Amino acid sequence: MNATSQQQGQGQGQQQHPNIEGRHDDDAALSEFLASLMDYTPTIPDELVEHYLAKSGFQCPDVRLVRLVAVATQKFIADVATDALQQCKARQSAVVKDKREKQQKDKRLILTMEDLSRALHEHGVNVKHQEYFADSPSAGLDPVSRDE
């Protein structure tokens, strides 16, 4: 599907007369998608999107466009979250290899700043956070290792 559409796009660019049928298909697909957005309720509420769109100077009375923006943002966040989840899983599996018996208890998947900043970096958002603060050398170590 992707390959064909790319070919179509290249075809349009090189030959100036466009493929009318393909464009009709795309047109129909887009309008159908926009119409389907009326039934789809994104997780990000319309009111929030409307508020921030109005704040940014965007003006359009069409509700479908608000939904479109909501879906786009939701998709973006979901992509970032999925990436962070992969990071988290990869990190946990790497740790488990070393000391399997110790890390068994906190196997919950938790969104941490470390994973998030890595995931956001892939999407072009640079998030710098304080790596670590410790007032004494033993403060960050877990109790078991401290006892030793």
Added chain:
Amino acid sequence: MSDGGGENVKEGENNLNHLHSKKSRSRADDFGLSIAKVAVAQICEAAGFQGFQRTALDTLSDVAVRHILEIGKTGNMFANLAGRSQSNVFDIIQGLEDLGSIQGFSGASDVHHCLLGSGTVREMVRYVGEAEEIPFAYSLPGFPVLKEREPGRTFEQTGGSPPAEHIPPWLPVFPDPETYVSLHKIDEKMAQIWEDEVGGPVEKRRELDKTFANLQQRMACNGTQPSVEVDFGNEAKEKGLVECNPFLTPPLQHGEKEVSLVLPPAKLSDEVFLQSANLEVPVSHISAMETFAPGIEAVKSGTFDFEDGRKKVPLNGRPNVRFKLGGGKRCLRVAISSQNQGIDKNSTWFRNDDGMDDKKRRVEQILKPSYESAGTDSLVN
């Protein structure tokens, strides 16, 4: 031992962080951000996360809000580029392509590709088809709340005609005249007080009301303290009781000269005591009246000596200036009179000043000009 110390420090830090976060959370956009946080948390939960770091959730929701703002900005920019003020689908799609150009999308390599078949739109269609539909956890009111303003009723709507010709009828009606012509309620209250204290006749009270209203306006213009009030010699004689009350003086007429007499409060009090004890004024004491040439001339040719003339300047028909200085409960007063009998009365007045309470003093102040109505010009507070 080290454990305990470490934990204590940790607890202190937590408390500090808690306080700090509470303090810093007073932004105007708090509501929107917290809603975004809930929505982002729901999305992350759907993605498979089981827990959050607080900072991570804050960051991600902030990024989400910025993403919306960025889409709005680029969409608006492309609309303006095309010469429109309202955006349409293609502006948004183009903005999304711009935002997604870092990540990349299918068909991005072709600059001339049609927006209808954009890769970002196709990805979104796929996402909508795949992702399960999770509505927002709460029902939201529209925000921010915008209050509908009710414009005031105009002259046309009420059917009345404007009070003057130069006021067009489409302007909102004036408030009730009582609210700006005179302060009726206060007037009545004050009149009641005066009636209780003075027991004056009704006509006088009417006059008091009128002048009091004027005075109120002037007070509003002048500020509070010290307020300068000007008395007129002749009118004071005619109106007697009305005019001698410092609260009831009419405004300065056009063309009337205002003779200002400025005395600092400390010197005032000095003079009061000196007067009451019939002592001489020290030479080092420099009064503002010394610069007042006509007054000194009158003193030289007048009926009393220079010592008194320093403090008591005859004002031949000129308006006198009253200075009211708020100093606690008691008000300081210096009486200026062109006649000796007036001086005598004033000195007695000041001698008794200490023993009087406020009410008595006011009554005497009101009634005094009737005593000295023969020749007194005025009275300076």
